[in-house]
Amino acid sequence: MNKFFKVAMLSSVAALTLGTVAQAQETVVWWDFLSGGDGVRMKALIERFNTEHEGEIVIQPTTLEWGTPFYTRVQTAAAIGEGPDVMTYHLSRVPLGVESGAIAQLDPADLESVGLTADTFAAANWEAGQIDGNQYAVPFDIHSIILYYNKDKLEEAGLLGEDGLPTGLDGADNFMAALEKLQPNSEYALSLQTSGDGTPWRVFYSLFNQAGGTFLGEDGTFFPDESIPAAVQTVETMASWVEGGYAPRLTEYEGSVALFTSGAAALHMNGVWEVPTMTDLAASGELGFEWGAIAIPTFFDQTATWADSHGFAIPNNAGREMTPEKKAAVLEVISWMNQNSLSWAEAGHIPAYAPTRESEEFRTMQPNATYSVLADTAVFDPKSVLAGVASPVYDAVANYISPAMNGEMSADEAIEEMKADLQDQAD
């Protein structure tokens, strides 16, 4: 009996000591929606963070499904105080996140204490995390769409300049002429997703901004009258690629990537996040051609490219006040991730944090360095609860712009109906 008592005493002392040790180490519960090449690189970053902060902070990561499932989960979890301590968040989703009360406001003083200030980010990027001047998310990267190219095919068509980069692609007419030159030695001159949302939205928004269009007016009007011609012109340009047989009809995302990686297409418009796909295939010798990537050409009057950001946000956990220790740990996570975002750039993204973006290592990282100029003219999604990743605007693209690209409705009709639809949902 006595012996039993001793053992019990000892083990409870041991448990207490262990408990204290565990308490000194702050656990940060982390949610993200990153899969594929992004997921692999983020897991590596988190592991590095945990090793470097051994005994102080440990990140407990969970990956959830991208899009509506992720954001619904965050909103419901936050409402009952069961959300994570920190999570990745698309800056384009901040308006809806704030309106639905899912994300908490960040204190500028807190951010400044770990070196995160407005001047360490591109202005448009930093502001994309704000609503009415209050900060709700800290940018982590800028991701956009770029033009992937098959160097061999471009060379054959005489579209490579002396610097080895594609030339003669700027201007809608020149681009069309280039497609004509590329078509004979490819199944498709240009592969891009032509069904559903995603790429169609990103390409549309880029070209529409290049034509000087306004998607959402100050007064809350979608496609103000003076912007309708630009919108129609953009859709007509996109439709002409499919109509001429240069781009594949009704093709989904995966199919559009496969057309390029298999060498069937000379050009490919897609997000920077496919860079690892190309790098890995080229490294294993499975690609079979030399590839490169440049910023989307300027089709119309000015340079502009759609962009979004992965950022960090803290959920508005109802009834759960964050302890100062926890808050400090979370801030450290956000700041550390930004300082170490160079390895995140290997996933194709452009680091949001200026010191990383301007570092020598990033400026020599290819192909990112070639297309990172797009950050200067990047246009972020309109600030509206109807816009952003997996939003009604994305749905509207699947319902009107993609069908117009495939000739199922005219460009006029598509813009007119899209305007009516979005306006109807806004009012």
Place this chain on the structure above:
Amino acid sequence: MIRNHRREVVAAYLFILPFVLSYGVLFFWPTLQMIYLSFTDAPLIGPGQWIGLENYIEMFDDRRFWTAVRNTSYFVALTVIPNTLIGLAIAMMVSRLKGWQQSVILAMFFLPYILPVSVVYRIWNWMFNVQFGIMQYPLTWIFGEPTPVFRVQWMFMPTVAFVTIWWTCGFNILLFLAGLRSIPSDIYEAAALDNANRWTIFRRITWPLIWPVTALVLTIQLILQLKIFDQVYLFVQGGRPDPSMVMVQYIYNMAFQRNEGGYAAAIAVALFAIVIVFSVLQFQLLRSRGEK
């Protein structure tokens, strides 16, 4: 023997209490809450302001709502009666088999029914795949070129209906088989002695005697298909969601994507009303026909 009536009643209530409690808490109370919610402007989470009938007024003006109603009705038309008739036809064929043959064939027809919808989606999306799908052989023969059936608007609903029938038919076959077995064989023997042909036997004996089962299957099917969501939601991915939007999908969109819980509840109440009205109407109609 003197029976203690009060004690019996108490015991009875005690026995049904667990059911009444769980039914009340899990079904009845949420339904009331949903109806209440439909009169507010509540978001997905948390309460909202009482706005009276505004959601319902908005609903009548909402063209997407009417698209959803139309598509749901179209889907019901495409599935309920065909699924029932096909189920009956297969059940009659299976019932002619004997012993282990019947068990094996029945199991094969029932197999799709136990599959989760995501697996059904994977199988058929692959089979209809434009580049590699096996269904492209007949489709190319009919239309002259490979056809992305889930991207061509007029083919979408019929194809989803076809897949749904393939998926759910097994259960109907089982119900019909049970019904067929309960028809006494001496009636058939008497008919055979009278030299009745197969069609007459079916029309005069099988059809009337199987009618109660048919009415049941039709009603179950109607309720089930009015609530169509998963198949449409899955197959429309990467395509145009609006033209093939069904009611439950619209509720999901409004609540989870648009954060408009109150409005979504109003649509849910509308669907609830439609299901009740139609199923009661249909069951009464079918029953009265069967009694003639």
